[in-house]
Amino acid sequence: MKVKFWLLDLNYEEKAETPEIWMWGIGEDNKRILVVDRNFKPYFYATVSENSLEEVLREILKLKVKGVLDCIPQDMKIFGKPVKAVKIVCRKPDEVGEIAKDVKRVRGVTEVYGDDIRFTLRYLIDMGIKPCSWIEVECEKAEGYGGVKVDEVYLATAPPRNVEEELTPNLKVLALWITCMGEAGSPKPERDPVIIISTLSCEGVEKNFIAKGDEKPSDAEIIVEFTRYVDEYDPDIIVSYGSNARIIPYLLERAKRNRVKLSIDRQRGEPHTSLYGHISITGRINLDLFDYAEEFQEVKVKSLENIAEYLGVMDASEIIEEYEVQDYWKDPSKRGELIEYSMKNAKRVMGIYKAISDFAIQLSQLVGLPLDFVGTAAVGFRVEWFLIRKAHEMGELVPKRREISYQPYAGAIVLQPKPGLHENVAVIDFRSMYPSIMLKYNVSPDTYIPPEEAEPECGVYIAPEVGHRFRREPPGFYRDVLKSLMEARSTIREKLKNITQEDPLYKVLDARQKAIKVISNAMYGYAGWTGARWYIKQVAEAVTAWGRSLISSALKMAEELNLKVIYGDTDSIFVKYEPEKVEKLVKRVEGELGFEARVDKVYVRILFTEAKKRYCGLMENGKLDFVGLEVVRGDWAEVAKKAQEGVLEIIMRGGGTGKAIEYIKEYINGMRRGEKPLKEYIIWKTLTKDLEEYEVRAPHVQAAKMLMEKGYTLTLGDKVGYIITLGSGKLYEKAKPYQLASKNELDIEYYISNQVIPATSRILEPLGVNIQKILSSGTTRTLMDYIKKEKTTT
DNA sequence: GCCTGGTCTCTACCC
């Protein structure tokens, strides 16, 4: 019989010495099914030097005792060059590593390949099937899979095939949130119980599992109840925020302490750690939305509440912070609020899921990694898995990951801006410049011709400045990949034109074209990453060299047309907007340089300082575009950001500097009167390394240490929020985590002189206003101010 | 011992 299903998750098991691929899916009839394939064997390749094939085959077949089943000669390519290889088929996946080591020692073997690719992924790649897509397979009913929680189990009798079908089946999704109660600082699973487990199903069913006991609540019961509920509801996806780093490990540890089993998978087992710090729940998807938080760069502090607010799910006011939990729990009049809050967070999780799931599903399908993996994988790995798939299609061996030390190379050109206010400025940019360069000049690891090699007959493209050569023919690996991505994207965009936004297909296709864009744009970065399997420095170096030459040529053309250039960065030039000339420029750029260009936007007014990469533009829609300035930075206090934004609002809308100065004066007075809440004084900074590794003392590091001492858990990548307190000495001595601080400790004068004034004078300086001078010569700080200040500090 | 200027460290941004 033929079985068609949507592939949710997969894993492998071993039964009677035979590896089995288990594919968990959703059938056409909406049944949950498991398809087992016993017909696939693990394998890897070895490249063989000239004339030693026979001998190598003989030697490798001697390894049969170790688990080698077969050894087959095969013509492959490595970096585009044909090589003689043998495919070594093995009995069991976990024997591959050992056998590969032995094979590498065989005389005549030059290298082994593919032994570092996981069995389940190998299967997906070889079969040409992808997670989160429809698959068809010839099957028979399977016997002996009793412990598995699905409606049907099948045994594949033939290789599965990909089915072209777009729509996602109805998935059962369960949003999860837990609230834990610590005595001090962050709750610790070894010590502190989970007091509330909140779940929300996609159908809207809310469940709160609430621990009993006031002072020392016990969570044994609720973990069991929760486990039972998961089993009963039987979700395809368990979604949360921070599941991999926090929530699942916490629940696991609590379950262990209570001697109960957290069996929330479809195999009566517990969650287990897997690739890239991901936790697998067999048969289901453990989706961690935190992995997608990075996509929202506007959100600086990536808390569940902030992301949910950004996506319009729920506003972030009235937050209960972790350290406040016990106050709420222990106070009977407030406990209800805490329980409600826990459920609110489950709702936030579900809301975010709904906003990003289409994209996540499409990314999984495009890259070919299971839905829960693809999120956890860093961008470089997403690109790489996509490439590995393509390599397989092209008969390319997958290069080993090598340790290559950092090799710097020159990047893009950034022009010195013309400071001051400008009216009517057009921004012209090259569309997808780096991908286009790679396409046009066939820049790829397999087309690169090293200096010692002779020029091939087909001829070469030579990169300007650096002189790297790339063969014109045949199309390189990157060109092929980018071409198929670009074609796929334009096909989708055509389809999108013909359907309405209400069509369920619309969301799917739109998400897919976004996924394609993300991967295309990451290709250049991947090419320059020393950790990349296909890393060749010259590839990345040539791309940027062509980029510099393109932008320089465009600048020259602008000059020839007498267009005044105001600024430019990498692939864009800002010119005085004279419509006819600008149109001419775009035409010339496209005609003579052969790259697509366009007028990206027109600013009614734009303000530059002396600095590159920082400006503010008034757009035609009346909105302000802040670029690089403090307003858009996460490491400045809100008081400074708001002051700068206020000044920009005045200046950009023609209010004039006088008004701006008055605004700042009033703003500062407000600060001195204590009108701004503590929250607006918090400075956030990321911990980018372990605390001991910092070479200089810094405020956020000091603050982090203070938090640790109070029992808070902080890890690499966490953001520390601190304020600057009154007192003397170095700044780092005056820093204090906001959780431990109160408003009367604030060193308001520090914030005025080191935050508000720098941020605002940055804007006014290029307009000829020295705000510092104005403020210090004024009567802002009278004797009375000092007396008042004395009063508040003592 | 204090001030100064230069350099280094650190973070977050732009494209």
Add this chain to the structure above:
DNA sequence: ACGGGTAGAGACCAGGCG
């Protein structure tokens, strides 16, 4: 654990200062 180019704050340190 995707690239290079850049701004800016603050720590740190050597040298000047009779």
